Amino acid sequence: MADVDDVTSEANEKVVVRTWRAWRTVHEMVDDRGYELAEDEVKISLEQFKAQYCAADNSIIRGKLNFSARPSQEMLRKYTPPATPSNPDPQPEIGTIWVEFLNDTALGAEQMRKFGKFCSDNHYRTGILISHVPVSSTAKKEIARFAQWTTIEWFLEEDMLVNITHHELVPRHVILSREEKAALLKRYRLKETQLPRILQRDPVAKYFGMRRGQVVKIIRKSETAGRYASYRLCV
Template sequence: MSDEHGGVSDANEKAAVRTWRAWRTVHEMVQDRGYELAESEVKISLETFKQTYCNIDGSVLRAKLKFSARPTQAMIKKFTPPATAANPDPKADIGTIWVEFLDDDSLGAEQMRKFGKFCAQANHATGILVSHVPVSASAKKEIAKFAQWTSIEWFLEEDLLINITHHELVPRHVVLSREEKAALLKRYRLKETQLPRILQKDPVAKYFGMKRGQVVKIIRTSETAGRYASYRLCV
């Protein structure tokens, strides 16, 4: 009996550590996109995570794993289009973000529809759903149905166990605003279709929540050239 309990305890411990790592990565991701989060939330320790989000037996209370964040003033300024005669008081292209870890053992159309409706009704500009199980094809189709109200993103928990942007081989990525993109194209006399491309499903593009048509600045370091930048168009 003790061996059985020990096995359950070990399994719960491993699951808690994995979920904690994903929880931290998604907080880092939200912060890196420009949203307001306290450092204590981003750098939560394993012990604090267990005390807050685990049962007495060590199993994770996934239903409690949810949070929202507001964009910083810098983010609002960056993603607010310039005023024009036709639109003298433009609104920012971004808003609050909602993150939730799925508690169910499957992710189908019903769960995705429920999540999308919640984000739309709560006026969240972006919703991130993290699951420990793969998403079904029917659930993916539901995402597009909410595009006019909210931007829904899905991540597999396993893919968040490490922060890909912290890897030494991944250069720094900076998503450009509309104005910065326009200035870049004007400076080099380019059409956006002439820029190299980055797929929207690229892990780093997903990390920053890039949308089609956005441009990312990639900053690399070279022993001979020092720091240099390249640009890619999200498609």
């Protein structure tokens, strides 16, 4: 019996480590987007993670992994459209985000519908679903149903084990505000369609939650110039 318990404990330990790594990456992603998170939430140690989110048998209490975060003042500014005569007091096109770690063994239409309803009913402007199983094609179709209330994103837990933006070959990405985008186009006398493109499904674009029409500044190292910037339009 002891041998069985040891095997179970060892298996649980592997799951805990993988989930902790994904949980940290998700928090780094939310923080990098501009939401307000405490530093100890983002940089939680494995031992702290176990103490807060694991049961006595070292199994993860997945329901406790879910969290929400509010946008920072800088993020609110970036996502607030300029005032116009018809809209003198524009509201931010961003709000509180909800992140949920799926506890089910499948991610189909029913699970996605339930998640979308929860986000819209609780007025979350963005909902991120982290799943340890692939999403079904029918579940993807459910996302569009809630688009007018909440933006739904999903990530495979396996893809969050490593933060891709920390890789030495991935340059720094900075999302431009509307004003910065307008200034860029004016400076170089360009139409936005003349900019190089980045797909919304690009891993880095997904990480930052880029929206179509946004422009990202990509800063690369250069042996001659020190560093140089290029720009891409999200499509």
